[in-house]
Amino acid sequence: MTPRMTTSSYAVLALLDLRPWTAYELTNQAQRSLRYAWPKSERLLYSEPKKLVELGYATTHKEASGKRSRNVYEITDAGRRALREWTGSKTQPPRIEAEALLRLLFADHGTLEDLRGALDELETDVGEHHQAIVELMASYLNGGHPFPQRTHLSVLFATFQIEIFKTIERWIEFAREEIDEWPTTRDLGMTPRTETLTRLLAEDQSPLNP
Amino acid sequence: MTPRMTTSSYAVLALLDLRPWTAYELTNQAQRSLRYAWPKSERLLYSEPKKLVELGYATTHKEASGKRSRNVYEITDAGRRALREWTGSKTQPPRIEAEALLRLLFADHGTLEDLRGALDELETDVGEHHQAIVELMASYLNGGHPFPQRTHLSVLFATFQIEIFKTIERWIEFAREEIDEWPTTRDLGMTPRTETLTRLLAEDQSPLNP
DNA sequence: TTGACTCTACTGCAAGATGCAGTATATAGT
């Protein structure tokens, strides 16, 4: 059977439309640019270009780099046509995975310290990404964008990331202040404070910095 | 070989610690409560409890519901011990998957209308979740929480969701206004407006409602 | 110059996770 195109296949195909890459370069590029919209493993990024070749959406040729050879992948016209069709199709719903939040939901199995630890880890993880994107923007100002004509897209996307990271960081601060008032993680239930929060949320209001 | 415990296994185990469930009930409950922290497929939620039984972390017994039988899963003491250990362990970094954002990153392969379409779909998807959580909070006020003693946890988590949804919705509005100024999706590069944005982001400032 | 790292450049394999089709009974509404 011929393989089918997944969203990940289109992501790689879109990268190939920018320029030819080796699979190794694709993994690096995907780390930098796709990571926050469509995070995929290194292993997959090595497999996808092969699939694209099988489907006729890319070609591959060996290049010598010293004594070693490396496989360079290039998009074909059929690949470009496939890309254009993808652009108009339905998107999959977004999806957020955060084990730290799962820990919050079940924090009553552990201590307040466990919960604070989970929040700390979330803060560290988000903080790293946050810093990375701020630095990336600084590099764009010095002409550091690898595809200058695409800067408007990268920057609009970066706006999304910064907003999300700031929101998570503000929420972490808020959550810390809330749990500082908790005597324990268990069986607090609908405290007056929680009722206030619930009322705000039920009216779709933000309890943060009011 | 005995199966190993994944984060998903612990998520199910944590649900089993609340009360005994059938796999069918678990899928429903996971839809309502885990969806935004640890979204997992129905199929997996049917498999995990079996694995827990194999590991000795749960027991199962058949119950008659009319003429049919259903498998009810219950946590064991070993299961509760495993849960406690999990609570103190390291968390996995968070992960956001959004095909609509991928479309934005590669919007220069399509039309402005394609891009607007992707933003519309993102808005619809987020809007549904947003509304659902607001309604859930309203139901909590009427004593609708299935485990009242855990309300403080659910509500703090809901705060996170609402903040994220609001942020995404605000960003969508912002993005729409930005692209309304674009004559096309392609080759705009570092326009004066994009440079202003980049500068703000490089200083870690929010370009939204300044 | 030998050894220790790190970077480049992959592949194989087991296991985790998803989507979908299929099976079947129970119950509620028309």
Next chain:
DNA sequence: ACTATATACTGCATCTTGCAGTAGAGTCAA
């Protein structure tokens, strides 16, 4: 009586990840 929906699952193909393993090339230092 018919139909739709909810309950209660299983099998299978495919997608995806993590990890171990292989190996050449460049760098720096003892």
